[in-house]
Each structure stands twice: as C-alpha cells, then as structure tokens.
C-alpha cells in the first residue's frame with residue numbers, strides 16, 4: 001500500500017492536509033490535474049469507486065479527477081465544483097451505460113453524494129448531502 005500526503009495551497013481549503021491511500025485498481029495519474037500535475041483524492045471517493053468496480057466487475061476509467069482552479073475554469077467546471085476538493089471523479093465503464101452506473105448509485109446511496117448523468121460518463125462526488133442532475137441529450 002502506498003501512502004501519499006499532499007498539501008495544497010491555492011484554494012479555499014488551503015493548508016488542509018490529506019492522507020491518500022491509493023487503491024490497487026486506480027492510479028495516481030488518473031486523479032492528477034493535467035495542467036499542473038497536482039493531485040488529490042479522498043479515501044472516501046476511492047471506496048465508492050471500488051464499490052462500483054466490484055458491482056460491475058469491470059475497470060472504472062476516470063476521465064477527470066482532481067482539478068486545480070485554473071483547469072476547472074478552463075474545462076467550464078462550476079465555481080464550487082467538487083473536483084476542486086479532490087472528492088469528485090467523472091468516470092465510465094466500458095460496456096456499461098452511464099445510466100446503469102447512475103441507477104446503481106441511486107439505489108445504493110439514496111440519501112447522499114452528488115451524482116450527475118452525462119452522455120458518456122457519470123460524475124460522482126462524496127459530498128455528504130444528496131444531489132442529482134442529468135445533463136444529457138435526449139434523442140427521442
């Protein structure tokens with residue numbers, strides 16, 4: 001097991017320290033901000049991603065994990081995006097529809113977390129309260 005300790009100073013949670021236990025199924029670079037190479041990911045989020053992996057018995061691919069403020073602005077993330085805190089991941093699973101992941105999250109965690117459904121991925125964050133949204137093109 002690898003232990004990483006990361007302090008980051010350019011956000012509203014400056015000086016807060018995180019101890020990160022990377023799981024064997026996910027790698028550091030998947031959660032790394034592509035513009036600056038910083039990364040941060042909560043153990044809580046990792047545990048949820050592991051659970052999704054176990055449920056679907058397939059690797060979970062991370063499109064976007066931690067984002068620094070600059071990169072979050074660049075990709076059009078909201079100002080209070082949970083990606084800024086290292087508690088969010090946009091993910092997809094080959095051969096599994098985002099709908100199925102979305103439904104699994106709703107059934108398993110009906111009262112908490114942020115889950116957003118998109119055309120080709122699902123946003124998952126481990127905020128304590130419940131938030132759900134859909135941002136898909138309904139082609140009917």
Ligand SMILES: [Zn+2]
Nearest residue numbers: 033035036068
């Ligand atoms: Zn960055």
Ligand SMILES: [Zn+2]
Nearest residue numbers: 088089090123
């Ligand atoms: Zn997201």
